[in-house]
Amino acid sequence: MADKQALNIVKFKKMKTDGVPISMLTAYDYPSAQLAEEAGIDMILVGDSLGNVVQGNETTLPVTIDDMVYHARTVKRGAPHTFIVADMPFMTYHGSIDESMRGVRRLMQEGLAHAVKMEGGQEICGTVAAIVAAGVPVLGHIGLTPQSVNMIGGYRIQGKDAKDAQRLMDEAKALEAAGAFGIVLELVTEEVARAISEAVSIPTIGIGAGRYVDGQVLVYHDLLRYDSSYREKRFVKTYADIGNVIREGISQYVQDVKQRSFPEERHVFNADETVLESLYGNAGKGADPK
Template identity: 75%
Template sequence: MAVKHPLNIVKMKKMKQEGNALSMVTAYDYPTAQLAEEAGVDMILVGDSLGNVVLGYDSTLPVTIEDMVYHTRSVVRGAGNTFVVADMPFMTYHGSIDETLRNVRKLMQEGHAHAVKMEGGREICSAVETITGAGVPVLGHIGLTPQSVNQIGGYRIQGKDEKDAQRLLEDAKALEQAGAFGIVLELVTEQVAEYITSQLSIPTIGIGAGRGVDGQVLVFHDIFQYASPYRNKKFVKNFGDAGTLIREGFVQYVKEVKERSFPDESHVFTAEDQVVENLYGRGREKVNNA
């Protein structure tokens, strides 16, 4: 297998210009990152969606910077030749700029991320400008922003009317001006996402944003229905059913343990008779004669 070289933000911009779609997967651990890299995924996002998907929370809000550092470091170990972006979790970039930079430093130095992702539009642009000015690539995120779900009134499709579409366009342009190298568009109507994409020189990556964007991102657990129960989503295509496979495997494992059919002869290790004799002596005879 040829050695894979990670993308950088210059190559990503060139891919947009040439019409080459970017593939991105959200992953949270070492083995998943390994498999994604082996498959040729362009970028991996360590999303704060780990709160819902991995940690069992009802939202992304409880996720801490320490959670993100831990999972990002695991992903980078598994995908050392892939561009890895780490989410800045809730309220880690809305205080003082010193606090924001400390959190960015954690993700970069301790988590070994290549870039950070931040939710929001014009209201975060001053922070984006400062962070990119410090040499850290920033991926923007507009549309449905889960960290603001309580403020925006739930998980609603964005860009359904002219006013909302104009807001998204202005946010996207402001993020580009502030130095973001790309923007995630989440749950945005296809027409609006396509128009925003045409107005930017930086790539857009869609999740539930239709076909006119520069790339796509999906969560690993959605791609492979790795959940119980799994809830279907309109914007997701399932490429496998790991959940059913794993559940059936567990059921069979429990059954064979209860029946004592596992382990069988092929799974055990045996010692030479002399070893047993030296260890247990006459006690072995009593056991065998019992």
């Protein structure tokens, strides 16, 4: 989509004001990003969820800044006209501001991202403010925060009681005050997600957060069932099942190779007779090279 113009944080805020939902999708490589851009996605998240769906890890914790830089850069090549957010991986923004800035610099300069995403609430707001002051847009992320999965006791729904709801509201307002341009709400009850969306002036992007947020984000591999043993998730809608298509295609290829039905004559390249003569001599002219 050569005529497409990448959106920016000012336009995203206007989309919220105008009631225009924001579409967001994860992508981790060149062809995935290219297809997402061609489909008209508003924003691409190069998520540390690549640790699960690309690297095969049980959690996102093993993902490094080098991983994120590599994947962000390849996504940027595939979607040069789309706003790209890159995740700050586990423990890269909880130390000194200088350490956090080094990771941000790499994602922006080497990874070519437009913005970074950080998980957490009030405990990271000082770092968020410093990064924003340095001229880097920050997308917040509260609710279920996968990098803290060991602290929160697994993948649990957030905002199910009044105390937890107030905590999430306080975190959202703190991130807004720190300068975040938007907030991802993951696995948050619909009622609480709606209240937060109405209380803050910045866009909220939901994943498993119901119908009343300002946008939605899904993982590429969930939306397309791009997996060998896909596990159903209540908050995901499947739009295609490419896992089965890929498996069936490869299986057919294997069968064709075993049965010598591939390659066919239309797939081969032929040399002229002088080439055969040089290899086999006159005795080999017209003979089967085997």
